[in-house]
Amino acid sequence: MNPLTILRDSLYFFRRNLASILTLCLPLVVLEALSKQLLSSTLDPNATATYELLIGLLFYPLYTGALILFLDARSGGDEPSKRNLLAAALRLWPTFAVLSALSTLLIMGGLSLFILPGIWVMIKLVFSEYLLVLRGLRPLAAMRASFMMTRGHMLRILTCVLFVYLPLSVLEGISYYVLPEQQSFALSLAVDSTSSFLQLFISVVMFRMFMLIDEQTKPV
Template identity: 70%
Template sequence: MNPLTVLQDSLYFFRHNLTSILMLCLPLVILEALGKQALGNALAADASPAYEVLVGLLFYPLYTGALILFLDARSRGEEPHTRDLLAMALGLWPTFAVLSALSTLLIMFGLSMFIIPGVYIMVKLAFSEYLLVLRGLSPLAAMRESLVMTQGHFVRILGCALGVYLPLSVLQGVGMFLLPEPQIAPISLAIDSLTSFLQLFTSVVMFRLFMLINEPGQPA
């Protein structure tokens, strides 16, 4: 289970299903960016970033849940309809939002303790979303099961995560250099939407890892 192979397989899937993923997720990603932009304009500059996290909790479970359902359906050779995926994701929203809130709090707490604990928590909870969506586990049960599933795979999961986050961070840094603050609203919206959409590639990579680890007899 070479991280490079996982990233290559995930990139191949992402490219060949890009149109479907755009239609499924991009409208909600743009709505999320609009909500954060509107909230930022309405609040003072020194307002707590927790408000943006709350906006994310409204939309992130919807487009991520729909994407996970899409990935699962395509892995079985099915061609799901966008409206059906969104309807199922809407039904999962309450529990997914609770899971997202708990995971975010734990990761932020870990990051506040010299970063490394936050990275550890992020890796150990990497499969919790898939366990909630695909196995119907409760948020706490999904988190516990993710702790079990990730045992013995920490380095591989971290390697795959870094293989996504580092290029995205470089791309984001280049964008900030070419288009420094302050930005006009349409450009800021476009950058935020593009960044959030590209981060969905992480879900594709983690799903691929989840499926590999979940396969009976899969070698480590």
């Protein structure tokens, strides 16, 4: 289970299915970014972070749930309709939102102590979304199962996460350095939407690893 092989396979899948992922997820990603932009322009800066977190809990479970269902279907050779995927993601939204809220609180709690505990919690919870969406586990059960499933794979997962997040962080930093400080509303929306969409690649990478580990743990 070489991290570079997982990244290569995930990139190949992402490129082949880019059009489908764009039409499935990008509209919701743009709506999320638009909502955050409108809030940041009207609310007090101290309250903006809280409301942005709530907006994330509204939209993130929808497009991520739909993406996970799409990844599972395509891995089996199926091509489900976007409407069915979004409808299924909408049904999963209540439990997915609870999982996202709990995971965010745990990760933020870890980060408030030191950076490393936050990263450790993030890695241990990395499969909880797939377990909830694809295995039907409740939020707490999915979190516990993810803690168990990641045992012995921490370094591989961390390597894959860093290989994705570091280049994206560099690109995002360059974009804010190159673009004018006072960006237009449309330009700022485009940058935020593009950044959020590209971060979905980590879901593709983690799905690939999730499936490989799941295959290893199945009884022969």
